[in-house]
Amino acid sequence: QTQVIGVSIPAATHGWAGGMNFFAQDAINRLEEVYPDLDFVLATASDPARQVNDIEDMVATRNISALVVLPFESEPLTAPVQAVSDAGIWVTVVDRGLSVEGIEDLYVAGDNPGFGRVSGEYMVSAMPEGGDIVVFRGIASTIDNERVDNFMAAIEGSNINVLAAEHGNWNRDTSFEVMQDFLSRFPNIDAVWASDDDMALGVLAAIEAAGRTDIRFVLGGAGMKEMIARTRDGDPMIPANVTYPPAMIATAIELTAVGLTSNAPVAGEFIIGSVLVTPDNAADFYFPDSPF
Amino acid sequence: MADPILSLRGIRRSFGPVEVLHGIDLDLAPGKVHALLGENGAGKSTAMKILAGYQPASAGRILLDGAETQFHSPHDGESAGIIMIHQEFALAEQLTVEQNIFLGRELRKGLLLDKARMRQLSREYLARVNSQVDPDTLVSRLSNSEKQMVEIAKALSRNARVLIMDEPTAVLTSREVEILFAQVDALRAAGTAILFTSHKLDEVARLADRVTIMRDGAVVHSGPADQITEDGMATAMVGREMSDLYPAKPGIPPGAPVVLKVRDLSVARYAQGIGFDLHQGEILGLAGLVGAGRTEAMEGLCGIRPKTGGIVEIKGTPVTIRKPADALAHRLCYLTEDRKLRGLLLDMPMRPNLTLQALADFAGLLIDRKAEDKALDQAIQDFDIRGSRTVRVGNLSGGNQQKLLLAKIMLSEPQILVVDEPTRGIDIGTKQQIYAFLRRLAAEGHAIIVISSEMQELIGLADRILVMRAGRQMGILSGAALSEDSIVRLALGVSDAKSAAETAPEVPA
Amino acid sequence: MSDTTAPPRRGFTLPPMTVIGPVLALVLLIVLGASLNSNFLSAANVTNVLARSAFIGIIAVGMTFVITAGGLDLSVGSMAAFVAGLMILVMNAALPTLGIGLPLVLLGMGVALLAGLCAGLLNGLLITKLGIEAFIVTLGSMGIYRSLVTWLADGGTLSLNFELRRFIRPIYFDGLFGVTWPIIVFALVVIIGEIVMSRTSFGRHAAAVGSNEHVSHYSGISVARVRLVTYVMLGLLVGIATILYVPRLGSASSSTGVLWELEAIAAVIIGGTVLKGGFGRVWGTVIGVLILSLIDNILNLTSLVSPYLNGAIQGVIIVLAVILQRGRKASS
Amino acid sequence: MSDTTAPPRRGFTLPPMTVIGPVLALVLLIVLGASLNSNFLSAANVTNVLARSAFIGIIAVGMTFVITAGGLDLSVGSMAAFVAGLMILVMNAALPTLGIGLPLVLLGMGVALLAGLCAGLLNGLLITKLGIEAFIVTLGSMGIYRSLVTWLADGGTLSLNFELRRFIRPIYFDGLFGVTWPIIVFALVVIIGEIVMSRTSFGRHAAAVGSNEHVSHYSGISVARVRLVTYVMLGLLVGIATILYVPRLGSASSSTGVLWELEAIAAVIIGGTVLKGGFGRVWGTVIGVLILSLIDNILNLTSLVSPYLNGAIQGVIIVLAVILQRGRKASS
Ligand SMILES: Nc1ncnc2c1ncn2[C@@H]1O[C@H](COP(=O)(O)OP(=O)(O)OP(=O)(O)O)[C@@H](O)[C@H]1O
């Protein structure tokens, strides 16, 4: 008898989410081959309320046996996912933890505080004598707050001075324009924490166009393959990256499928830590087939 | 008679299930002026629109120079030299006069517009009809008569073989009518075929070579104009003998109380220092040339536009009227001269239009639709409104719209009624009924102010006439002084006001 | 009376396409859904779809009035987010004093209604008193409310105290006789809205104002007041929608209510209300809302297409629904 | 004629508020910016602001025509994303055959123009032939194009081949006599747009159609054709904007061009064009676009307020700019 696994994720509204969408779709295609008696439903939502709708629909009409959910936001999804879990359905939560512990059977996550911390630590190590930096923030959200707060904590006490922080919304165009304006505003910027590779690309384009040479490097994040490649190849502007792999969704789906179809113990927590990528280890993080 | 340029043969036209034209024949000959007469809703405008290609006929043939033809659009008509002036204005309000005159056939110099030349030509066309409107004015800023003169100028500029005019004079004053007629005479001499409608039979008698009379969608008479009298026309149109057009004037009863006392009324830019007393049972006429500010003065009185000064007393009590609802609360109602833009919701059917102003009388918590329907039945009967109840009122004939508007205002049961051009576009039979109706209202103790640009109408109807010129009150005429001559003198400011009229405000007897 | 005065037609005639069009589209969607998935017509699914339609639905009823009176409101989505944020903040703040219980819930509801009302009033006053295009005013207030909620939440999410959330959850999930509260409230709003629109002076006046301001003014209607009231009503209804929304998710953030305005306006127009004003029908709006909800629901029922293409399918169905309604080009 | 017909006033009079209003708002913003940051008026900043205004600006010029003719287009943002995606795909695909060089660039441009034209044509045909509200049609196509680009990019980002990107970068960053191409193209589009609007029959017809369809029809203007052409023009201009956009960052994704439609419409209205149609002015639109760009620029150049509140400041300034324009309530 076929079992259905529901996968509910945010829509591809920026690069990282796009990559995550790709890996989800890809994992599903692969697993449908491998497990003939597994069916998958994939729904992408553009806001938390829609995501709740999607989950309700999966329960009410698709009789799912397991739910893999990457919550748009933690708070609003907590109660609905709890209701799913209470109905005896296996729940795998990905990336963004729910605000109540112990609901999910399996938790696969990146490490947002770690992401900020590793980035901050790298900044300190790359600029031991300190310097002026500008910070790009993502879409205003809890994730963004966690990252930025931990980044700030990590650079505290160093001589690194944050000139300004502005939302680039994880968007290349916005970041390009914001960086242009930062360049007009500050005659000297030593480094940029772009906090995301999409934003880093916008920032780099702006720097290049302005022909400014004072910026020593731009630290992005999330490990977009082009950026990893440039780090690997020793581009001085992109000396490092911090991972936050969108492929974690695939891991979560696979583990869930295994959990449903076998007796292997897959419950628990899988935290995929944020790792600093440098030219030395970049080759290990380069996935040529990924769209991200 | 020369061969007709344009002819209708057995033309029928239906709107949905209702047939409004039942086989019309009509011939327009070069160098002749043809008048098309008929009651409101008889189908005159519809026939004209078919002639000019604005609407297709449901059946029948159109002959152009003897050959059957079909117009698929007004453009086809225009290419064949057929130009029509609409009963409703066909001007784009947000464009300038010049842009409207040349709309759809702009002059160009290379790729770009030749604005200088179009402006120049516009001025020339407007000058032909003695209009001083600046070609760069937005049409929305023009008064109705100015719009009409622009339409006429626009039509004249197109060198038509056939000129069709649907009630061109309804919004014009006698002076402008003279200007138009001079142009028509010139066109006739040049061999243009002209078709026009009017509810003013004296104009027909004066201008037409041939008269065709319609009733209920069929032609009931057609013949040379000199073989039928005005009375004959009226009788043929209405289908019954017409008695006197105007009701008898009983005169203001001595000691009749003043229901409305106005002193020093002014409305910025338009009117200053208007003052009069209106007695119970009186019909007061308001005369003046177009642009004299009569409309604005009365709109100021009724709270429709802000007034900048003045004292108003109703039945001896000073009242403040700041918005139309205040006026309605004192049962002071105003009937607008502009039924299309200010009077009726053209996209809605009759019922909501009828009760819009008096809706409170039909609604407790909910609207009583049965009562509304009854009121509509009553109004249709009282005012002889013809047309489908379900059709949007924009599709009613012009005269029937006017009747509906009148019915709408009357539903508020006004004590004091201000009617602005109340018979504009109304056929002669109904006019007579409306005059009788107004007089009856007065006799029942209401007080009425009539604004009209038709001097005869004012003289026939009003007990006294207040004449305005350029926003100022020139005097109030009454009794034997009520003559066209004395009104015109005041309106033009050529007479010594005191010799012809009492000075206002006069002390009530 | 002349013979051209057609008597009101009696006897059975098919209602015109503008009336059956939206209904037909809805029926087609339901048939499609039922044929794709046997659970589609299950009580659970029907309840889900109706309850989630309630937020947009309640707002769309208000929007019907605003549009009928010739206005527009682009700010309702952000307004809902802002009102929700405020409601959560106030309830959390009052929790220590009032404790969990009915008074606190009533306080929250009061705040939501008041905030909605004020927000609507503000839009309405700017539009009517200053005479600025509704599009611009509400585009501006859309940005303002969206910013304010982000700021209130400090960029993150405003969450209701967890215990409190447990307590008010029943407002969304429980109901009477098996019908949940959102559905009941939605139904009431629709019924009252339909009556107000088609049977009261206010509804008539709103249509008149949307059809022709001048005529309305000359007829003694206070054009500005009618317009203002439509915006205030809409604000209040946003407040009501928020009261149902907060118990569902217990939080508000800058992503709450994004694009609700477009959805509400789309529902209104699919339902047959004229965007330029002058004619509106509340029942049509309900059909519009249900069509929009069902599209999402049906897309979740099946895995026919790549989820990337969901937006395209929605777009196609929205256009098709309106094509159905027109039948053919309105011969104007 | 009567003596009350005011003669056209001669001599110097201050232009009306509707004309100076937007200009004044722009000047105020410039003064504000210059006083807040000394680099504000630097050549680099001015170039940046103008160049980035070019995309929205070029689209807004097209939108001015659409709105003047009584239409609306909500799909331009997604259309730009879709066209950009297509352009990138085609250029990448043709790279092996054509090699990096002018032919490939011309091919890309051709594809962008053609795709824009077709997209505009589709919108226009649905609106004019089927007589469906522009709001609904373009809301639908907005969803469709947005989905298509997400699907083309497989949820991610479509990026131009790296070498190719180097080759076409100059289209955005280089120019003539120190003025970059986007600014030059924007200026050309504006000048031609202004001439077409105010000096050709087409501009007049667009205004006439927006003012009164019936009158236009009666005057022998093909209402449907004029409307259709405005949409096609807009589509073409979206294509041109895309040609300038792609060289900048060399990528397109589902987040490209989000909300451009609202920005373009806002610019058009701030500039004084009437949303209901009948009157439009291209130069006003340019001022509107610059005002919107400057707000962002000034907010980035200073740290006066929490970045969370940027949206609120934008909202307030947009409304203020329009209030300035009105002076006081249009006495209608
Ligand atoms: N588009 C339409 N739809 C439905 N009925 C129409 C339409 N146009 C005209 N009618 C009806 O046709 C009849 C004739 O109208 P028409 O305008 O030709 O009358 P008319 O002779 O010009 O009257 P008036 O003197 O009042 O202008 C009226 O009953 C009118 O309601």
Ligand SMILES: Nc1ncnc2c1ncn2[C@@H]1O[C@H](COP(=O)(O)OP(=O)(O)OP(=O)(O)O)[C@@H](O)[C@H]1O
């Ligand atoms: N909508 C309007 N906007 C601006 N000006 C107007 C408008 N309507 C009329 N006017 C101007 O107001 C003046 C007086 O208007 P109007 O012609 O209505 O006066 P009137 O004395 O009532 O004449 P009549 O009733 O014969 O038309 C005219 O100069 C006209 O140009």
Ligand SMILES: [Mg+2]
């Ligand atoms: Mg007529």
Ligand SMILES: [Mg+2]
């Ligand atoms: Mg008048």
